[in-house]
Amino acid sequence: MMRDLPLAFPGMKVGLFGGSFDPAHEGHAHVAETALKRLGLDKVWWLVSPQNPLKPKSSPFEQRVASARGQAHGRKMEVTDIEQRLGCAFTYQTLRALKRLYPGVEFFLVMGADNLANFRKWRNWREVAKSVPVVVVSRPGTSPADRLCAPKDWIFLNARFNRQSSTALRKPKRAAVAKPRRK
Ligand SMILES: Nc1ncnc2c1ncn2[C@@H]1O[C@H](COP(=O)(O)OP(=O)(O)OP(=O)(O)O)[C@@H](O)[C@H]1O
Numbered sequence: 001m002m003r004d005l006p007l008a009f010p011g012m013k014v015g016l017f018g019g020s021f022d023p024a025h026e027g028h029a030h031v032a033e034t035a036l037k038r039l040g041l042d043k044v045w046w047l048v049s050p051q052n053p054l055k056p057k058s059s060p061f062e063q064r065v066a067s068a069r070g071q072a073h074g075r076k077m078e079v080t081d082i083e084q085r086l087g088c089a090f091t092y093q094t095l096r097a098l099k100r101l102y103p104g105v106e107f108f109l110v111m112g113a114d115n116l117a118n119f120r121k122w123r124n125w126r127e128v129a130k131s132v133p134v135v136v137v138s139r140p141g142t143s144p145a146d147r148l149c150a151p152k153d154w155i156f157l158n159a160r161f162n163r164q165s166s167t168a169l170r171k172p173k174r175a176a177v178a179k180p181r182r183k
């Protein structure tokens with residue numbers, strides 16, 4: 001048995017909130033807290049992805065774990081490196097492994113609505129869509145058409161919009177790139 005895995009017991013409801021967290025921000029906390037409260041979850045596990053297979057190379061893993069820890073507040077939030085330790089590159093692998101390791105625990109997959117647009121590009125997406133309830137939290141900029149493509153049994157949580165994004169935070173500040181003025 002692997003040591004230091006997150007703790008969960010049969011009957012518990014656990015949200016699985018996967019992300020690159022490159023870096024983590026307040027929008028992530030908003031998604032995790034919305035799912036926690038609205039679904040009455042016992043815990044939300046922030047699964048730091050070793051590398052999103054559909055994105056360019058992320059910042060170092062430990063840096064992103066630390067960043068997620070800085071945003072996950074409260075005893076019901078747990079940031080975990082479990083995907084890295086189990087060697088899971090794709091979400092279907094994570095779900096298979098967690099269901100095997102935690103029999104009787106009720107898992108929910110939590111994501112922001114922007115993931116609707118590329119969900120069908122995920123490896124074995126049909127298996128992912130069937131294996132656990134999928135919970136989608138609203139995000140600005142998402143097209144209503146994307147929502148129409150989602151399976152009917154998915155849970156949509158309309159929450160206040162949060163405009164934070166890791167892409168925006170990674171962009172160098174204008175001032176930092178501005179050329180010095182000539183005298
Ligand atoms: N502001 C937000 N509102 C709703 N969902 C969000 C928000 N920010 C991130 N998410 C969701 O959190 C999860 C992890 O997101 P991720 O770590 O990729 O952050 P991001 O801000 O989307 O990053 P990037 O800009 O690099 O794509 C995804 O399911 C994403 O949809």
Ligand SMILES: O=C(O)c1ccc[n+]([C@@H]2O[C@H](COP(=O)([O-])O)[C@@H](O)[C@H]2O)c1
Binds near residue numbers: 020021052054123
């Ligand atoms: O399994 C896949 O093919 C797959 C493809 C793209 C994204 N994901 C997962 O989606 C979650 C959100 O990723 P990100 O980079 O948008 O934060 C994270 O848990 C990724 O591992 C999974």
